[in-house]
Amino acid sequence: MVGNTHSIMLPKLERNRSTRLRGLRLVHTHLKEEALSKEDLSDLCLLRLDYITAITIDSSGLPKLIHSAYILPTSSNGYHLESPCNFAKLPENFSEQIEYLDSLISQKQKKGSLNTENGAILVGVYTPEMRQSRSTEASIKELKELCRTAEVNVIETVIQKRSSLDPISVLGSGKAQEIALLAVQNNAELIIFDLELSPAQAKRLSEICELKILDRTQIILDIFAKNATTRDGKLQVELAQLRYLKGRLSEKDDNMSRLTGGIGGRGPGETKLEIGRRKVSQRIKGLEKELTQLKKRRILNRTLRGKQVPTVSIVGYTNSGKSTLLNSLTNSLVQTQDKLFATLDPRTRRLRFPKEKEIVIADTVGFIHDLPKELSRAFSATLEELIDATLLLHCIDASDPQCNQKLLAVKKILSEMDIAHIPVIQVYNKCDLIDKEHITFLNSEANNICISAKNKNNFKSLLKIMEQTLYPSSEN
Numbered sequence: 001m002v003g004n005t006h007s008i009m010l011p012k013l014e015r016n017r018s019t020r021l022r023g024l025r026l027v028h029t030h031l032k033e034e035a036l037s038k039e040d041l042s043d044l045c046l047l048r049l050d051y052i053t054a055i056t057i058d059s060s061g062l063p064k065l066i067h068s069a070y071i072l073p074t075s076s077n078g079y080h081l082e083s084p085c086n087f088a089k090l091p092e093n094f095s096e097q098i099e100y101l102d103s104l105i106s107q108k109q110k111k112g113s114l115n116t117e118n119g120a121i122l123v124g125v126y127t128p129e130m131r132q133s134r135s136t137e138a139s140i141k142e143l144k145e146l147c148r149t150a151e152v153n154v155i156e157t158v159i160q161k162r163s164s165l166d167p168i169s170v171l172g173s174g175k176a177q178e179i180a181l182l183a184v185q186n187n188a189e190l191i192i193f194d195l196e197l198s199p200a201q202a203k204r205l206s207e208i209c210e211l212k213i214l215d216r217t218q219i220i221l222d223i224f225a226k227n228a229t230t231r232d233g234k235l236q237v238e239l240a241q242l243r244y245l246k247g248r249l250s251e252k253d254d255n256m257s258r259l260t261g262g263i264g265g266r267g268p269g270e271t272k273l274e275i276g277r278r279k280v281s282q283r284i285k286g287l288e289k290e291l292t293q294l295k296k297r298r299i300l301n302r303t304l305r306g307k308q309v310p311t312v313s314i315v316g317y318t319n320s321g322k323s324t325l326l327n328s329l330t331n332s333l334v335q336t337q338d339k340l341f342a343t344l345d346p347r348t349r350r351l352r353f354p355k356e357k358e359i360v361i362a363d364t365v366g367f368i369h370d371l372p373k374e375l376s377r378a379f380s381a382t383l384e385e386l387i388d389a390t391l392l393l394h395c396i397d398a399s400d401p402q403c404n405q406k407l408l409a410v411k412k413i414l415s416e417m418d419i420a421h422i423p424v425i426q427v428y429n430k431c432d433l434i435d436k437e438h439i440t441f442l443n444s445e446a447n448n449i450c451i452s453a454k455n456k457n458n459f460k461s462l463l464k465i466m467e468q469t470l471y472p473s474s475e476n
C-alpha cells in the first residue's frame, strides 16, 4: 500500500476470532527518523498483528533503522517495544517467536476466564448526578450480578468518574481506545457499559473498539428473554427487545452482527432476534396486536373473577425473596433462585387464614434500580394486576448492604403507579442472616416486620399483621 508522508490507510480487517494473532506483519516506512507512533502501537493491539515494524530512511533515501513491537500479554501495556536495530538484522526465528507469543496469549485467556466465548470488560462511567441515587460500587456490583445471571464472564472492570458524559463516545475516544486495548489483551469479546447507551453512542463505541458493545438494558433484556416461560411473557420480552434494537439498526447496517446473536441478541426461548429494519417493524406491529388481544382477555378474566377474594401481592427488588415467601406462606414450589429476575411469569396461590376466608397471594416480577423504559412497558402488563390488590407485601432483603437504596428504588416505581391507596407492609426478609439488634430495630417501626422466608421465622406475626390489615373490623 502507498500512503503519504504522514499515514497509510489500512484496508478493513475483520477481527479474526479463530486465531489469537492475525498472521499478518505490518512493515512500513517512516520517512523521517521517527520511532513507532502511538497510532502504530494501537493498530498493533487492536488489529492483533503478529508484528509491526517501521523502517526509517536516511538522508540518501536508504533504509536505516528498524523499530519493531509485538503483542505481549504479560506486559502492563500489552505490547513489547524492541530496541531499534540495524536494517540488516531482522529476526531469523520469526515463526517460532510468533508461535510462542500465541501460546502465551492463550494461556492468559485460559487463566482469566471459564467461558472465554462470553468474556466481557465492564465499564462504569458515572457523573455526580448518577452517583446521587446510588454509589458507584453498588451500581457496578449490580451489573456484575446481572452478568452472572446472564452467564457473562466478567474479566475486568473499568470505572471512570466524569463531570458529564460525552454525547458521542460517553467517555472520550482516547479512553474508549484504551478499553479496546484492554479487551484485546484479555481476549474479551464484549464491552458492557453500566448505563443505557444512545444508538449513536453504541455505534461510535463499536467503531472505535471493533468489538461488540452492550449496555445494561440489553443484559437485562437478555435475562428476561431467557426466563420468560408463558406466551404472554415471551411476547412482551420480544417486543421490548425489538423496540430497543429498532433505533439501533440503520438501513445498511454492517454492525448488525454486533447487535444481534449471542449475548444481547438472544430472543425468548431458542429463537434468535429477527434482523433487518423492515422485518423488525412488521414483527413489532404483529406482537403489539397479539398482546392487545391477550390484555383484553385478562381484563375480562379479572372482571369475571370479581373482588370476592382479596389479593395480597408480594412486590420488591429482584432477588429479595418474593417467590420464597410465596412458597413458604402457601406451601408451594414456585421456582426460586439466587439469580436476578428468576420470576418473570408470576404465579398466584391461595392461602386460608384460620378464622377468615381464603385469600389469593400473588408473586410479581422483581424491580430494579433505573428500570429501563422498554422494560417498564413490558412490566406494566404484569403489574397492572397490582391495582386490584387489597394489600401489598413489600419484600426487602434485610441482609443486603444496599437494602435502603433498593427500598427507595422500589418505592419510586410504586409511586409512579396508581396504587397509593393500597396498604403496604414492609417485610424485611432473610433475618436469619442479620444480628438480633438489627432485627429489633427493624421490628420497632410501624408496618415493618422482620422474617425469614426460608426458615419461616416470625411467620405467626406476619400472618397476624396481614389478617389485621385485611380485616380491621374483625379484630375487635
Ligand SMILES: Nc1nc2c(ncn2[C@@H]2O[C@H](COP(=O)(O)OP(=O)(O)OP(=O)(O)O)[C@@H](O)[C@H]2O)c(=O)[nH]1
Binding pocket: 316, 317, 318, 319, 320, 321, 322, 323, 324, 325, 335, 336, 337, 338, 339, 340, 341, 342, 343, 344, 365, 366, 367, 429, 430, 431, 432, 433, 451, 452, 453, 454, 455
Ligand atoms: N438466607 C436466606 N435466604 C433467602 C431467604 N429468602 C430467600 N432467600 C434466598 O434468596 C434468593 C432469592 O430468592 P427468590 O425467592 O428467588 O427471590 P425473588 O425476590 O423471587 O427473586 P426474583 O424473582 O429473581 O426477582 C434465593 O437464593 C433464596 O434461597 C431467607 O429468608 N434467608
Ligand SMILES: [Mg+2]
Binding pocket: 322, 323, 324, 335, 336, 342, 343, 363
Ligand atoms: Mg421470584
